[in-house]
Amino acid sequence: MIPIIIIGLGIIMIAAAFAAIYFKSLLASIITAGVISLLASVIYLILGSPDVAMTEASIGSGLTTVIFLFALHRVRKGNSDD
Amino acid sequence: MSIWLKVLYAAISVSVATVYGLTLGGIVRKIYARVHGRFGPPVWQPFLDIIQTHSRRVAVSHGNMFLLGPVFRLAGGLGTYLFIPVIFGSALFSNFSMAGDLLLVMYFVFFGQLGMALGAGQGGHPYSPLGIARGLAQMSTFEVPFSLAVISVAIQYNSLNITSIVAAQQGSFLNWTLFTNPLAVVAAMISLLGMNMHSPFSIVLAPQEIPIGPPIEMNSSFLGILQTNRGLFAAAKLVLFMNLFFGGATNLLEMVAKTFFIYMFSVFVGAAYPRFRPEQSFRFFLKWPTIAGILSIIFIAYFGGTS
Amino acid sequence: MVSPIYILILSLSVGFLLSIFDRAGRKFSLTAFYSVLTFNVALMGDWLYRLAVLHVPTFVINTAGFNAPVSINLELGVAEALVLFLANLTGLMAAVYLFDKFREGKVSSLILYLLLVMGVNGLVMTQDIFNMFVFLEILSISTFALTTLKKNLKTLSAGFKYMIAGGVASTFFLLGVVFVYYFAGTLNLGFMTADQFSGIGLIALFLLSVSLFIELKPFPANGWALDVYQSVDSGIVSVIAVVNSAAIGFAFYKIMPLLPSSFLTAFGMAGIVTFFFSNMMGLKQENAKRLLGYSSIGQMGLLLASLVFTIGIEPAVRYLIIGGLFLNHLLSKAGLFWIAGIVKEEKIRNWGVLRNNKPLLVLFGLFIFALSGLPPFAGFWAKWEFVKVLVDSKMFFVLGTVLVGSLFELIFLFRWFTMAVKENADELEPMASPGFSRIFPVSFFGILAAVVSFGAMRCFYGSNWLQVLPVIAVLFITLIDSLPSKVKGFISLAAVAGYGYYLYPLLTGNIQLFFGVIFIAGSAVNLISTLNRKNQSKGFYGFLLMMIFSFGNLLIASTYLEFFLSWEFMTLSSFLLILRGQNAQRASLMYMIFSTAGAYLIMVGFSFAPALSSTAALILSIQDVNLPLISFIVLAIGFMIKSGSVGVHIWLPEAHAEAESDVSPFISAILLKAGVFGLLLLGIAYVSNAPSFDVFYWVGWIGVITAIAGAFMASFQEDAKKLLAYSSMSQVGYIVAALAMITHLGWVSALYLAFNHMMFKSALFIAVAGIYYRTRTRKMYEMGGLISRMPWTYMTVLMSIIAVSGVPPLSGFGAKWLIYTAFITKGWYLQAGVLFFASGVSFLYLYRLIHTIFLGQLKYEHQEIKEAPAWFIIPQYIFLAGIMAISMFPNLIIKPLNAIAMHYFDSSIQIDGLTVMSELGYWNGNLVMYVTMAVFAIPFIMLLLLKGKTQKVKQFNIVYAAERPESPQTTHVAHNMYAHLRKSLGSLSLPRVQEFWNSVAEWSHTLGAFFRRVYTGNGQTYLLHIILYIVVMYAVMGGQ
Amino acid sequence: MIKNVAVLIAVIGLVAIFLPIISGFQERDELNELAAQYVEGSINELRVPNVVTSVIVTYRGLDTLGEVTVLFLATVGVGLILKGKKEDRIKISASELLETTSSVLVAMIMVLGIYIFTHGHLTPGGGFQGGVVIASGFLLLLLSNVSLKMNHSIMHFVESLSGVAYVAIGVAGIVLTVGFLNPEVLPLGKFGNLLSAGAVPVIYSLIGIKVGSELTSILVTMGGEK
């Protein structure tokens, strides 16, 4: 059962990774990348590392995404300035 | 032998050589004239010229070096001659050959040339340095076959001592270098043409009615001394060649006979060939005569030669 | 005894608190900031002293109250303490340098800087690889942020590239760390052994090491670093290039014991490749800081290679090599980056502005010399020992690459230096005078470089004070440099005399004494001509004394190293002297390049030589040494470069011609003899232990060809000094050829000629110096007729050219006589023939020299010219007197030379009274002299008696085809005098050697330009390089 | 084109590097010696139930200190790189509802964060996770634009002091016990209690505060400073 979950998650994550790379929209890419981190924290839980899972969920998928979004916002705003 | 006796002998030897050399010069002019279909000056014309030039009342000088030029020139001629033993076994004609060997003689040749060049240079006439430039360049090239020939001879006789070189050629005429080392002689004889600055290598002096090479500014006594030297120096060179390649001479007559023929060789070649341009003559010396010289060395050094 | 952990503690606490301090005022934060940095230096200095001098054991700090491997531990041994002391010191100095920025900028930069330095300390001390990762990240992030200290598009994009590269590298490092943990079960380096890793375990090590290696900027995966070096503020760059690299390099050093030898070899090779290519690409670089970047990267490559290739040798030597290279790189690179920041000119061509600030220029030179591995700086010793190690371990490919790479580096560094000294900077804005905070660190490092080098030399080799006398001389003259030049000149003369007096008893061998006369007495007489200097001539006498003393030291050098040391001092001082010439930029550079190439060969040659058993001077003890063939070959080439042999002579004419006119005599008459001395040294070794291959046969041919080639080229010169230069080349060709015969007569003639050449060439060069002093031209066709204005000088030239040409009765004939006799006896007939030719050709240039200057038509502008000053005339006549003496009494010199040569061979000449007799012939110099005098006197008297009244005529009163010439210019035959000869020689007269070297230079530049195209400026491409580099390294290491 | 090929080669090369690792990988069955020591030590010596915490805070405390420093550097660095200007500030037209709820929410989030890092030695989670939670609370404030002024100097003050306190506890370890960052400066207490394991919870709390303030700083700087 667990291997299947992992394989499933893995496939989703890899697909998401490709999606994150190839999305035209940066916003979508950033969100997708955040999703990858979130799924990764599930994997960590399965692998017996709840500490890591918590950290990944909060930092990897949470804060990092926010920082990306902030940066994107600044860039966008700068863009609209011209 | 006391040194003063030596000096006396030398003085006699020099006088003989000078007279002989000048006479040869006169003969040459005669021959050239005849070849050209003219009557030509008398044989003693060189002597007349010398007297004539010395008797000028005014000597136009361009400076001290100009004045010293002919002195150098004649000193060079004298020196060259004085370091060559003229007649084998004769005390009278052995000169100061104990002071040095063949190398000394070869380098003393330059003494006069250099001095002359300097004197002529101070003359301030553009033709003098032009002639000197040609002359020096030509000299540097004809020295190549000549030095090769000399080296070849030195190897052959294992000596640079002229007296012993002559001694080694005694006995039979087949012992002459001419026969034992013909290639060296070929190289040397071609160099002699350049040394004598006869046609085809006469561009240095560029003789028209009067020479307009290095001596162009020379006049009166200066020219006189030069002309004296011309006789002496010619004799010195011929004696050297005779000693090195033609078995030397055991008496005056033999000397005169041999040197005359050596001289005539260059004269006839000169009469037969037109004048080379400078670069032609340079190239010429560096080609065939040089090859002959190198071959002679190889022949002597690596195949033992015939001696 | 304060635990080094307090560096971390204090830095962190102050770092955290700095922003609070800053609220109280920038003064407080700055005080705290500098105090911590100073504390670091002091602490590490203290530890270094304890560990290195008092030999306390390596200090281990266990954290968290547990022992390793459970907890993280830090270690401080000698190596760590040394690296950290220097790194902290550089950090402090760079911080001082950045003082203005720190005072005005945000407090953030202080925090970042402080923690950067902390990161370095942690990275070096930690024994835990994951902890290493953490400190690496501290280091990286603070560096990334600090690149924007000067914020513009360039720094930002460079910083971004840096981050991409650094980020990926640290990702791989992290992977390496956990894989290592997976295989070894520990993270502590002290508990890992190489045998824990095999099979795929090696991949763990690979990732760990290759990522650190990437951080050390190997070629070609280092474009990001170059961009950073070029754009970022100099103070920060100095930290990145020196401090960061040191720390990361040390981390690499710590993991090295784990790596299998195939890895190490690959890394070492990669280091060498980096060194080579960086320096090659540096050739083409015009931007100062990027140039330094190339050099830094190269130096790091070399350092890594030396780490790898010195494994297993004696530790003291290993530390000397690595420490020397590191110290050298650290001090000089930091100093140069700082200077680059002060100068602000980006293009090295514009660095002439540095001349406004003399002390800074001196420091610049100091760092350049240090970086080029010249003595007395640390790099010199390191390079010497490294070459020896490479030779001993038979790594010839590495050796060759290192040397060629070093040469490239030297070329661009010295090009830069000569530009700073010479390049016209009038149109540029003058450099603003830098503040104390900027000057101080540069000066401090400059002094440190010098002091440390000296210390290292003393400690390691236990030096004789004479060996450092050249440097002392420079320092001494610098102290009194404000005196007028005449005073300094007399002081120098006294110093040379004193040195000679001191040296005399040390010269126990005749051969030393003979060269002592050439080197010291010759120099002393030549020195007189420098007394004519009017201006202050700053630095001149210092370099001159340095050169003279190093000549002398060559004679008494008792080991290969001492010999080479003096040799390099000589090269450096002569380079500086040549550089003083007005247009000597190119000439001096070329001189330096060729000299250094020669020096490298000499170094290699000595490295192959077996150890010396005797403590006598090298020239005496060398006969007991059985040199291998390779030594003979490379040493011969090395020495022949110095003596200007054909093929490697192209430095010679330029250097002679462009040096100041009173320097040229030293170069020609004395410096070239150093090459001869070297060849003689080699010859002595050859006499007793000849190798199977007859090296000297070919040396002889080269000498002969040099003689003829030099003579020809001299004939075609328009420049008097170039003519003399080629003449020197030709004459030294004779000497080399004669030496190469390895016979008694050959050596007598070589030494005779050497002595003779010293005298006549000194006299000629000084004469030309006098002429130049009056006419301000070296072009011979612009002169003419000077005999009337400068008769004394004319006399010198006349006598000298007679002596050169070999026309009897002067001493030159003796040389010719000896040499031809020697050649014919030896059986080198064709060589003798060529020499005859050369001596014929020498008349051409000699006549040209004297004619075009002194004879012919006097130019209008020279009508009122005066005789050369007495300071020029006096040495000329001293030399003339010498020439006359040995012409009259050749035995004066023949006898001692005979004795010298008899030391090695049976005598081949007999001296009977005044006659010298050889196997072939004889020569009585004395009698020749008298006869010549007599035959000269006779026609002279005859002329005086016979000639009529002498009438002196005006200048243009000549027989000139009915015309009267108008101007001396048109009447003086001088320009292109031997056009016809040149024409007839055709292709032989083309400057083929010049063309060859030009094309070598061009090709290396082109290759450099080609390879540097990998640096496209695109961060992504750089990343691709890194990944590909990792892949390739993997393939290489996996393949082994 | 060449570049694409090169990228392909690079990626294939990387695959080639990692392939042996995958093929040779064996899932482990047992803790290695060091890890076993950690587990034993954590339980018996330090009395910390969460072994990861004891590794992070104690055994590898220096790493953690470094890690906090890295984050601190990032904060400072981002501050240096971005010149914060008011107009860059993110403005979300916050609804009144959001504003009011967020105040309440923030308080709850803060409590949660504090809980996480104080219990770091007992349960999964700790200073970092707690710190992030706190930062997310501030983020909410930032976004909702409530009139609560995030005083920068206070933030700095907290950040600095917590850092210094962390270091100070470490130094206390040297002075009072045997080494830097030794948790035994405080009594170890009873296994499983909140106030146990010596200085571990204190350190983790300080880490939590520091990380929280640092992350907030980053967010504020990135999002636009006041």
Add this chain to the structure above:
Amino acid sequence: MISLYTLILGIALLLIGIYAMLTRKNLMKIVIGFSIADTGTHIIIVSLGYLRGKTAPVIDAAVSVSNAVREVVDPVPSALVLTAIVIGLAVTAVMLSFIVEMYKKNKSLSIDDYQELKW
């Protein structure tokens, strides 16, 4: 063998991330690639610390104190990853702030527009 699967997943993500960094022109995408690669690395690390059938190294109801050594997964990789994640965030933040500033100066997000320094 679940850790093998996650190992492969981690390596795949790492490679995808690097691939993105090598091919995407957009600076933000490059950083996204970096962050994906980072996540991949973290997964690899955790996979290496996994022990077959073991549980989290936290002593609670599921793990007995006495037998803990035989029941938990390796705590070290977890600890390392925690550190690595935070560091990854720090690096990402600095990278992004660079991008913001670069954009301010050059108004472009394409990496090809930032190559004025070369050779």
